[in-house]
Amino acid sequence: MDCPARQDAVAAARALGPAIAAAADGVEATRRIPPALAEALHAARLFRLLLPRSVGGEEVDPGTYLRAIAEVARHDASVAWNVFVGNSAALIAAFLAPAEAAAIFADPRTVVAWGPPNEAVAEAVPGGYRVSGRFDFASGCRLANWMGVHCRVREKDGTLRPNHLGRPAVRTLLFPARQAELLDTWQTIGLRGTASDSYTVTDVFVPEAFSTTREQPEARREPGRLYAFTMQGLYAVGVAGVALGAARAMLDAFVVLAQDKTPRGLGKLAEDALVQHGLARAEAQHGAARAWLLEILAEIMAGAGPEGAIGTAERARVRLGCAHAIHAAVEVADWCHRAAGVDAIFPGSPFERRFRDIHTLSQQIQSRSAHFTAAGQVMLGRAPPGFL
Structure with missing residues (x-):
């Protein structure tokens, strides 16, 4: 299959930011992505980030993928969730014979x-x-x-x-x-x-x-280091991207709010030492979780082979980095919501929908605290059989 020129996935996601933000209220109200935005997402090839190049995909590295999903999530978490889930499912192409993979993904709008x-x-x-x-x-x-x-x-x-x-x-x-x-x-x-x-x-x-x-990642047909990662691990990367992007948006919105808000009987929010302290801690928590996950993904990608699958220890590192990033993002979002006070409780605020979105995300299987236990078991030489 002829493959179009590869694009800068993060730049493509960033360029769509205004369109995603403009559609966000409608996405929430109708529970659907409008056709015009869906078409723009396809045109930007954001549903093909993890698809093999052999069937017309972008086949980006996991760190680039994380950053692209987070960029979409800054503007709307539901749209980012759809994009990450579509990419996660596209990984199945790496396990199909070429003819069948092409039959499914020949349409550039396949989801x-x-x-x-x-x-x-x-x-x-x-x-x-x-x-x-x-x-x-x-x-x-x-x-x-x-x-x-x-x-x-x-x-x-x-x-x-x-x-x-x-x-x-x-x-x-x-x-x-x-x-x-x-x-x-x-x-x-x-x-x-x-x-x-x-x-x-x-x-x-x-x-x-x-x-x-999906139970035997070493049985993949598609070569390339990306496909040495397990599908389940890359699924967790997508969830982490949505969480980090939504939390980033709440941090940015709080900084704007704090410049103008003067709570009753108090000084300007931005001049409150507790607010200054909390904001700095939240920024560091978000940045550290993001940077550590990107470091993990880059190191494992560099060491992955063109065939087979990454080992159990590497799978555990991906799991641990993703679980930590998700939990850190939820904690940052919670701090922003509390610190924003009554401004956070009304529909249409920069905080209310994102708070609901990130707490819905926190109930998803990739957010379970059990992932820390599983990673600890691997670290202590007690890996569960078939750990993915």
Whole structure:
């Protein structure tokens, strides 16, 4: 496939900032990204940052990806969430044969969406699989032209197919979005514009060639150091980017507010020593978390090989850096919200929606404190089997 010239992903995201900001209220109200903005995101190739160059992608390094997602999130977290989830799903191309990857991503506006694994089971049939079931949390499904499911597989003899660890294997099945029925279920306090709706599939046949697994990163077909990272690890990088971008926006908005606000009975906010102290601490916390994660990603990228996958210790470092960045960003956002006082509680303020968005993000699986435990286990030589 002919590949267009690579773009500066961060500059492309920054250039779209005004358009994203202008659409943010509508994204929140309608729970959808408007067509004009979706088209602009595609034109800027922001849904192709992690897609292999062999199928027309940008294949940027993880640090550049983090910075691009954070730049989008400065203007709207829901839009950034859609962009990161679309990129995360595009990583599946590295595990498909070239013809199938090209069939899915030949359209420059392709977006793949799916929900996390659940109790659904696909039936192994000649030539592929048949699957029915309901799946939830399909962020970006309203933009998708391809969808997928992650599910276990029942063999003809009734047994569940095992993976390399002897556990029930979870296989990813991909199919055109028209074969799924979308359900309007995403009514949440934050990240409303992600349209992370539910969907059902009924007796959908998926050919074997349009299936793969995310459980064995070393089985990738696509060469390149980017694909030595696990899909799950790069997913966490995307969440961290959204969190860091939203917190950055709240810090910047607070600095503007503090120049003018004079709380009743007190001096100007910017002249309060406690505010000065808290702002400096929040800035340092945000910057340190961002810089450490970028350092981790750069070091691991430099040491990654063109084949195979990064080791367990490196996977744990990615996980730890992402979890730390997410938690730090939430703490920074909380400080900004408290310090802004009553100005933070009204819809339309620079703080209210971002506060709801980042606390919705904080409930997502990538934000769990359990990631610190898992990283500590690896550091102490007690890595959980199959750690990704």
